[in-house]
Each structure stands twice: as C-alpha cells, then as structure tokens.
Amino acid sequence: MLKILIIYAHPDPQASQVNRLMLAQAAALSHVTVHDLYACYPDFFIDVARERQLLNAHDLIVFQHPLYMYSCPALLKEWFDVVLTKGYAHGDQAALAxxxxxxxxxxGAAESAFSQSGYNRYPLEDILQPFELIAALCQMQWQPPLVLYWARKAAAATQHQHAKTYRQWLEQPLLDDQSSVEMHHE
Structure with missing residues (x-):
C-alpha cells in the first residue's frame, strides 16, 4: 500500500466543515499521515529538515487547501518556497522524482464561475497550472485535482459524499486515476 502524506493548509480550519469531514476520513486510514501546516507553524517558521523527512517517507503527496486568491494559502506558498528548493526537489537532486x-x-464559488463566461474567466484547471508546473519541476506525477466547488454552500449530504469519495480514493489511489476524479458542485 502506498504511504500517503496529506499536507493540509487552512488558516481557519474551524470555518471549513467539509475539510474537517475530509480530514476525519483520512485520519482513520493507517497508511495516511495528516500534516496540518497551520497547526505546526503558526509563526511561519518551517522546519525544512522535518518537512523533507516527511516527504521522503511517503509515496503520494496530497496538498489539501482552499483556493485563496486563485492560489493557495500563504503558509503553503511559503512551504513550497523553502522546502522544494533547487538541490533537493529539483536541479541536481530530485528527491521527489x-x-x-x-x-x-x-x-468558494460554483463550477460555472470557473469558465470563460464566469466571473473567474478561467477553468480551475488553468488556475491550478502553477501547481502542476511545480510538480513537473520536481519530476512528480501529477494527478488531476479533486475539487469541491461552492464548498461553503454545499449541502451537508454533498459534503459527506465528497468526504466519502476522498476516503475511497485514499484507500485505492491508483486503481483508476480517471474515475477517481469527481468534481462535486451544487
């Protein structure tokens, strides 16, 4: 079984019911490690050696976070900048290859907002390209994202189903990559 590391970055985790549901499902699995960046580094001083040990000990890395200003929360961006440096994750070394x-x-928006005619003007796949490029730079295998659109407004049943879908994927992440990608929306 693949060892999975979930790097969770949410500056206000109590505000996200669906993320709490998803993490509860993930934490119940023995091959999954949940690593909450904001709980570990409220001061933004990242222990780079510790982070690299965690990465080295796992096969599959999940970056779980809300979409913030078309990107990730600030601590996760800082994490990318200080942990995935040249000489470790890319360049002469490629520890994550x-x-x-x-x-x-x-x-926080409906799926329709992520289109040329929507107010975000681009599909989410386009907005997430910087993450896909970081994965490629580090010679990692990119899997399509799992997304819950309109997360705050999603019905409780939708949130629970999304958490269940997440757990099922964590239990068998490589069984069928394409069928595991479900984009839920209201």
Whole structure:
C-alpha cells in the first residue's frame, strides 16, 4: 500500500466543515499521515529538515487547501518556497522524482464561475497550472485535482459524499486515476 502524506493548509480550519469531514476520513486510514501546516507553524517558521523527512517517507503527496486568491494559502506558498528548493526537489537532486502529487481543493464559488463566461474567466484547471508546473519541476506525477466547488454552500449530504469519495480514493489511489476524479458542485 502506498504511504500517503496529506499536507493540509487552512488558516481557519474551524470555518471549513467539509475539510474537517475530509480530514476525519483520512485520519482513520493507517497508511495516511495528516500534516496540518497551520497547526505546526503558526509563526511561519518551517522546519525544512522535518518537512523533507516527511516527504521522503511517503509515496503520494496530497496538498489539501482552499483556493485563496486563485492560489493557495500563504503558509503553503511559503512551504513550497523553502522546502522544494533547487538541490533537493529539483536541479541536481530530485528527491521527489516519481512520487505522486494530487491537489485537493475547496473552492468558494460554483463550477460555472470557473469558465470563460464566469466571473473567474478561467477553468480551475488553468488556475491550478502553477501547481502542476511545480510538480513537473520536481519530476512528480501529477494527478488531476479533486475539487469541491461552492464548498461553503454545499449541502451537508454533498459534503459527506465528497468526504466519502476522498476516503475511497485514499484507500485505492491508483486503481483508476480517471474515475477517481469527481468534481462535486451544487
């Protein structure tokens, strides 16, 4: 079984019911490690050696976070900048080569907002391209993201189903990559 590391970044985790549901499902799995960046580094001083040990010990890395200003929360961006440096993750060394990257995103808008005719003007896949490029730079295998659109307004049943879908994927992440990608929306 693949060892999975979930790097969770949410500056206000109590405000996200669906993320709490998803993390509860993930934490119940023995091959999954949940690593909450804001709980570990409220001062933004990241222990780079510790983070790299965690990455090295896992096969599949999940970056779970809300979409913030078309990107990730600030601490996760800082984490990318100080942990995934040249000489470790890319360049002469590629410590993460062959590992799998998957973004798990909660978005505050409906799926229709992420289109040329929507107010965000671009599909979410386009907005997430910088993450896909970081994965490629680190020679990691990119998997399409798992997204819950309109996360705050999603019905409780939708949130629970999304958490269940997430757990099922965590239980068998490589069974069928394409069928595991479900974009839920209201």
């Amino acid at each position: 062959g590992k799998i990257w998957r973004s798990v995103i909660t978005a």
